[in-house]
Amino acid sequence: MKAAIAEAMKKANADPAVKAIVFTGAGKFFMAGADIPNLRKLASASTGADVMRKGLQEGHDLMDVVESGPKPTVAAVNGPALGGGLELAMACNARVGTKTSIYGLPELKLGIIPGMGGTQRLPRLIGVAGAVKAMLSGKPMPAKLAAKAGLVDQLVKKSKDLLPTACKVALAMAAGQLPRRKALEEKSRIGSKARGEEAIELARVKSKRKAKGTPHAAACLDAIKVGLFEGGRKGLDAEMDAFAPLISSPSAKSLIHMFLATRQCPKVPGLEGIKPRKIQTVAVLGGGTMGAGIVALMLFKGYNVILKEINEKALYVGVERVTNIISAVLKRRKLPSIAMEMGMRNLTPTTTYEGFDKCDLVVEAIVENIGIKQKVFADLEKVCKPSCILATNTSTIDIDIIGEKTNARDRIVGLHFFSPAHVMPLLEIIRTTSTSKQVVADSIGYAKRLGKTPVTVGNCVGFTANRIFFPYGQAAAFLVENGVCPYRIDRVLKSLVHMPMGVHEMVDLSGVDIGVHTTGIIAKAYGDRCYIPTMGRYLMEAKRLGQKTGVGYYVYQGRRGVPDAKGLAPFLQKARQGKPTIKVTDQEIVEMVMYPVVNESCRVLAEGHVIRDSDIDVVSITGYGFPAHKGGIMFWAKAQGIDKVCQRLAHYSKTYPSVSKFFAPCDYLQNLARKA
Ligand SMILES: NC(=O)c1ccc[n+]([C@@H]2O[C@H](COP(=O)([O-])OP(=O)(O)OC[C@H]3O[C@@H](n4cnc5c(N)ncnc54)[C@H](O)[C@@H]3O)[C@@H](O)[C@H]2O)c1
Numbered sequence: 001m002k003a004a005i006a007e008a009m010k011k012a013n014a015d016p017a018v019k020a021i022v023f024t025g026a027g028k029f030f031m032a033g034a035d036i037p038n039l040r041k042l043a044s045a046s047t048g049a050d051v052m053r054k055g056l057q058e059g060h061d062l063m064d065v066v067e068s069g070p071k072p073t074v075a076a077v078n079g080p081a082l083g084g085g086l087e088l089a090m091a092c093n094a095r096v097g098t099k100t101s102i103y104g105l106p107e108l109k110l111g112i113i114p115g116m117g118g119t120q121r122l123p124r125l126i127g128v129a130g131a132v133k134a135m136l137s138g139k140p141m142p143a144k145l146a147a148k149a150g151l152v153d154q155l156v157k158k159s160k161d162l163l164p165t166a167c168k169v170a171l172a173m174a175a176g177q178l179p180r181r182k183a184l185e186e187k188s189r190i191g192s193k194a195r196g197e198e199a200i201e202l203a204r205v206k207s208k209r210k211a212k213g214t215p216h217a218a219a220c221l222d223a224i225k226v227g228l229f230e231g232g233r234k235g236l237d238a239e240m241d242a243f244a245p246l247i248s249s250p251s252a253k254s255l256i257h258m259f260l261a262t263r264q265c266p267k268v269p270g271l272e273g274i275k276p277r278k279i280q281t282v283a284v285l286g287g288g289t290m291g292a293g294i295v296a297l298m299l300f301k302g303y304n305v306i307l308k309e310i311n312e313k314a315l316y317v318g319v320e321r322v323t324n325i326i327s328a329v330l331k332r333r334k335l336p337s338i339a340m341e342m343g344m345r346n347l348t349p350t351t352t353y354e355g356f357d358k359c360d361l362v363v364e365a366i367v368e369n370i371g372i373k374q375k376v377f378a379d380l381e382k383v384c385k386p387s388c389i390l391a392t393n394t395s396t397i398d399i400d401i402i403g404e405k406t407n408a409r410d411r412i413v414g415l416h417f418f419s420p421a422h423v424m425p426l427l428e429i430i431r432t433t434s435t436s437k438q439v440v441a442d443s444i445g446y447a448k449r450l451g452k453t454p455v456t457v458g459n460c461v462g463f464t465a466n467r468i469f470f471p472y473g474q475a476a477a478f479l480v481e482n483g484v485c486p487y488r489i490d491r492v493l494k495s496l497v498h499m500p501m502g503v504h505e506m507v508d509l510s511g512v513d514i515g516v517h518t519t520g521i522i523a524k525a526y527g528d529r530c531y532i533p534t535m536g537r538y539l540m541e542a543k544r545l546g547q548k549t550g551v552g553y554y555v556y557q558g559r560r561g562v563p564d565a566k567g568l569a570p571f572l573q574k575a576r577q578g579k580p581t582i583k584v585t586d587q588e589i590v591e592m593v594m595y596p597v598v599n600e601s602c603r604v605l606a607e608g609h610v611i612r613d614s615d616i617d618v619v620s621i622t623g624y625g626f627p628a629h630k631g632g633i634m635f636w637a638k639a640q641g642i643d644k645v646c647q648r649l650a651h652y653s654k655t656y657p658s659v660s661k662f663f664a665p666c667d668y669l670q671n672l673a674r675k676a
Contacts (some may be wrong), residue, residue, distance in 0.1 A: 033083020287318015
C-alpha cells in the first residue's frame with residue numbers, strides 16, 4: 001500500500017495538469033491501517049525489528065511528501081480512518097469527512113505505537129491531553145467529536161458532497177486562497193510544555209497501573225514528550241526508535257495473537273453461506289442479576305424487549321435493576337437522561353406470556369434449577385412461534401437436559417452471558433448436537449449486534465469458560481485449606497499473573513453460595529479429578545456470602561474489600577483440621593493455581609468442544625479477565641513451555657498424593673509436551 005501511494009504521488013506531482021491531490025477510500029473505509037497478519041510474522045521473525053525500522057523510515061518519507069511535497073493534499077475521509085489510515089489523513093494539509101467517518105490510533109491495543117508520525121501530528125492537531133487519551137485508549141473518535149477537537153476541518157452533510165468539497169478545498173489551497181497547514185509544524189494547539197508534560201506524566205501513572213509491566217504505553221508517552229520538548233522532527237526519530245523493538249516484545253506478540261484470535265471466533269466451519277435472520281423482538285425470563293443486565297444491554301442496542309418475572313413484586317425489582325444499570329451507564333457516558341426514557345419505551349414488563357408469540361428470540365435467565373427450567377422450556381414451545389429461538393443462560397446445566405421435555409431441540413441453544421452481562425465481552429454460544437446451523441448463525445449475528453465476542457462451544461458441564469476455570473478456584477482452596485493465606489494467593493495472582501482480581505475476590509463477587517453450588521455440579525460431572533473444599537460451606541453457614549452480604553473472604557465497604565484475617569481465622573482453622581500445612585513459594589502458587597487451568601483446557605480441546613486452540617485464549621481473556629497482554633491461557637502456557645507445565649503438574653501430582661488426580665497432566669497435555 002505504501003509503495004502504491006508513493007508511486008501515485010510521484011506521478012501526480014510530476015503531472016502539470018494536477019494542481020492538488022485528494023485521498024479517499026475505495027470502499028466503506030478510508031483506510032484501516034496495518035496488515036496485522038503481516039505484523040504477526042514480523043513479531044515472530046528474528047529480523048522483525050530491522051524490517052520494521054526500514055518500513056517505518058519509508059512511511060515517514062512518504063508522510064513527508066504528503067505533508068510538504070510540491071502539491072497540496074486533502075484527505076476525503078469516507079469511513080473509518082484508523083492507524084496508518086489516520087496517520088496519512090493527518091499528514092494531509094486538510095481533512096474533510098462524512099458524518100459517519102471515525103478516527104483512531106488503535107496501535108497500543110496491539111502492543112505497539114503509531115509509527116508513521118501519529119505520536120507527533122495528533123498532539124499538534126488536538127492538543128497533548130486529548131492525543132494522549134486517544135492513543136492510550138485506542139478508541140476511535142466519531143466524526144462530530146473529531147471535528148470539535150480540531151482533527152477534521154470540515155464535515156459534509158451528505159456523502160455525495162465529500163469528494164467535491166475536498167477537491168474544492170484542495171484547489172483553493174493550490175490557488176493560495178486557503179493556507180496549506182502542515183500538522184508537524186502546527187504550534188497553536190499543542191499548548192504549553194508544562195501542561196503537556198503534566199498530561200503525559202498523569203497518563204504515565206495511570207497506564208503503569210493498567211499496563212502491568214508492558215512497555216508500549218511508556219514508549220508512546222516518551223515519544224510524545226520528545227516531540228513536545230525537542231520538536232516534531234526529533235519526535236519522529238524518537239517514535240521510530242521506540243517502535244522498532246516493540247514489535248518483538250512478548251506483549252505485542254500476545255496482543256496481536258489475541259486480536260487475530262478474536263477475529264477468528266465468529267467463523268464457524270459449516271455455517272458458510274448461512275445468513276443470520278433478523279432478530280428484533282426478544283423476551284427475557286427473569287429480571288435478576290443476569291436478566292437485568294441482558295435487558296439493559298438490549299435496550300441500548302435498540303431491541304424491543306419483553307421482561308417476564310414470576311410476580312408483580314419480582315417484576316418491579318427487576319425493572320428497577322434495569323433502570324439502575326441504564327442510569328449508571330448514561331451517567332458514566334455523560335448522556336442526557338432523555339435517553340433513559342427512549343430506551344425504556346422499548347421495554348414491556350409482564351408476568352404472563354403475552355406477546356411471546358411475536359418474539360424472534362427468548363433468553364431464559366431464571367434460577368439454576370433443572371426442573372423449573374424444563375417446565376419453562378415446555379411452556380415456551382407452546383407460546384412462541386415455531387421459528388423463535390429458545391436460549392438459556394444457564395451456567396452449568398446440560399442444554400440437552402433443559403430441552404428434554406420439548407420437541408424443539410433444534411432451536412434450543414445456550415447463550416451464556418458473563419456477569420455483569422452488559423459489560424463482559426464474552427458470549428459463549430453452546431450448541432448441542434440438535435441445535436440447527438441456522439440457530440447458531442442467528443446467535444452469532446445477535447452476539448455481534450450486542451457488541452459481544454461470540455465463541456461457539458460444545459455442550460458439556462461448565463461449557464468451556466467455567467469448565468476450564470473450575471480448577472482455578474479448587475487449587476486455591478486446596479492451598480488455603482493446607483495452610484496458605486488466601487490474601488497472599490490473591491496478591492500473587494494479581495502481581496505475577498496480572499489477573500484483574502484475586503481468586504477470593506472473584507468468589508466474593510459472584511457469591512460464596514454460588515461457588516459452593518457450582519462446585520457440587522462440577523464434582524458430579526468431573527468428580528474423580530476434583531478437589532472438594534469445605535471452607536465455602538463453612539462461610540455459607542455463617543452467611544459470609546461475599547459482596548452481597550458485606551462479608552466473605554473480605555469485609556466490604558461498598559465494593560471495596562478489606563482483608564479480614566481475624567474474622568476468617570475460625571473458618572480457616574475448621575477447614576484446615578486434620579490436614580498438613582504446606583510451604584510454597586510465590587512461583588509455586590502461580591503454577592499450582594494456573595497450570596491446572598491449562599490442563600483442563602487441554603481436556604476441552606481433546607474432547608473437541610472448541611473449534612480451535614485460540615478460542616480457549618479468547619474465552620480466558622473475555623470471560624475470566626486473564627490478561628490480554630499474555631495472549632490467553634494456552635498462549636501463555638506455550639510461552640512458559642508446555643513441557644515445563646506438564647512436568648510441574650506431574651511433580652505436584654506426586655508431591656500431594658491426596659490430590660494426585662487433580663494435578664495429573666491429561667493425555668492431550670502430555671502429547672503436546674512430547675511434541676514440544
Ligand atoms: N450470576 C451469575 O454470575 C451468572 C453468570 C452466568 C450465568 N448465570 C445463570 O443465569 C441464570 C440466572 O442467574 P441470576 O444470577 O440472574 O439469578 P437471580 O437469582 O439473580 O435471578 C433469577 C430471577 O429469575 C426469576 N424467576 C424465577 N423463576 C422464574 C420464571 N419461571 N419466570 C420468570 N422469572 C423467574 C426470579 O424471580 C429472579 O428474579 C442462572 O441460570 C445462572 O446459572 C448466572
